[in-house]
Amino acid sequence: MKTTILIAQSYGQADVLEYYTQELPKLASGMTRIQVKAAGINPIDARRMTGEFKHSALPQTFGTEFSGVIVEVNSNLSSWSIGDEVLGSGGSFTHATIIDVPNENLIKRPQSISWEVAGSLAGASQTAMTILDEIGKVNSLLVHGASGGVGSITVQLAKSRGIEVVATASARNQEYLKSLGVTPIIYGQGLTERLKEIHPDLFDASIDMSGTEEAAQTSLECVKPDGFIGSIAGKRLSSPRIQAVWVKRNPSNLKYVVDGIAEGHLKWNVDENNIYPFEKAADAYDNILKGHTRGKIVLVF
Numbered sequence: 361m362k363t364t365i366l367i368a369q370s371y372g373q374a375d376v377l378e379y380y381t382q383e384l385p386k387l388a389s390g391m392t393r394i395q396v397k398a399a400g401i402n403p404i405d406a407r408r409m410t411g412e413f414k415h416s417a418l419p420q421t422f423g424t425e426f427s428g429v430i431v432e433v434n435s436n437l438s439s440w441s442i443g444d445e446v447l448g449s450g451g452s453f454t455h456a457t458i459i460d461v462p463n464e465n466l467i468k469r470p471q472s473i474s475w476e477v478a479g480s481l482a483g484a485s486q487t488a489m490t491i492l493d494e495i496g497k498v499n500s501l502l503v504h505g506a507s508g509g510v511g512s513i514t515v516q517l518a519k520s521r522g523i524e525v526v527a528t529a530s531a532r533n534q535e536y537l538k539s540l541g542v543t544p545i546i547y548g549q550g551l552t553e554r555l556k557e558i559h560p561d562l563f564d565a566s567i568d569m570s571g572t573e574e575a576a577q578t579s580l581e582c583v584k585p586d587g588f589i590g591s592i593a594g595k596r597l598s599s600p601r602i603q604a605v606w607v608k609r610n611p612s613n614l615k616y617v618v619d620g621i622a623e624g625h626l627k628w629n630v631d632e633n634n635i636y637p638f639e640k641a642a643d644a645y646d647n648i649l650k651g652h653t654r655g656k657i658v659l660v661f
């Protein structure tokens with residue numbers, strides 16, 4: 361069996377991406393072979409492509425999440441069967457037609473969740489659950505850059521825990537944030553003053569998805585002195601008060617979000633114009649590099 365993989369042999373913009381086809385090795389113990397149906401793109405894929413993050417040697421592969429159909433299982437002992445429809449996470453290799461994934465990373469795809477949604481859940485969901493775990497019990501939360509992949513689910517999970525959420529996005533995404541049940545506010549000049557008008561009390565916590573100095577300074581002014589100020593952006597932190605938050609992979613956290621979406625408590629947004637055929641991956645990577653994704657960008661196979 362062969363697989364076609366998205367690779368890059370050098371760092372750069374999306375024109376470094378190419379396709380490479382190779383024979384798959386014998387399926388290793390504890391692994392399941394999957395024909396990929398959809399795979400989300402996360403900013404980390406594009407940031408690895410440009411060389412901002414150098415997590416692995418060149419040539420490098422991409423993609424940390426997927427949905428698909430099982431085409432081979434390792435033994436009769438596996439609880440999975442050929443033909444099962446699954447979703448899950450994998451480390452930097454899911455932008456490929458056929459992938460081998462550790463059994464423990466697999467979750468059954470609920471029929472009510474489309475391939476595109478299922479394939480784009482793992483990264484942002486597990487990041488959002490990590491954020492809320494690290495923030496702990498709070499009553500109010502400020503979220504910077506909330507209309508993207510991580511923000512969209514973070515604000516909903518926070519609301520579902522009874523937390524009052526005020527969240528920033530551009531003007532284009534104010535209605536979208538309202539539709540997620542939170543109070544939206546436009547980022548940009550005068551953010552602190554506007555925030556203090558709509559929310560005079562200091563926040564218990566804030567989390568930043570944008571990595572801007574504006575977000576950092578606004579949080580320092582608008583969060584209680586003993587409150588939690590976190591950033592997931594992976595950029596230089598401008599104050600020792602700001603804590604870097606890194607995703608902890610946890611299939612049960614992913615399952616929690618999958619169930620919430622299947623049952624209709626949580627929304628997951630994949631705009632039609634954010635769905636790209638695998639053959640047009642470079643266009644999708646170009647798009648995510650712009651930094652203004654609403655919801656998720658997904659490759660389909």
Ligand SMILES: NC(=O)c1ccc[n+]([C@@H]2O[C@H](COP(=O)([O-])OP(=O)(O)OC[C@H]3O[C@@H](n4cnc5c(N)ncnc54)[C@H](OP(=O)(O)O)[C@@H]3O)[C@@H](O)[C@H]2O)c1
Pocket residue numbers: 402403404407483484487504505506507508509510511528529530531532533547548569570571572575591592593594605606607648651652653654655656
């Ligand atoms: N630490 C970790 O473990 C971890 C895990 C996942 C992601 N990340 C990082 O976290 C960041 C967010 O990830 P994501 O998947 O949510 O990204 P995304 O889907 O690309 O969304 C980014 C959001 O940022 C907003 N934005 C752009 N410019 C902004 C500004 N100047 N001020 C405030 N918001 C702004 C955009 O909203 P508008 O379109 O309305 O401008 C967009 O919705 C990325 O840098 C990613 O690499 C880190």
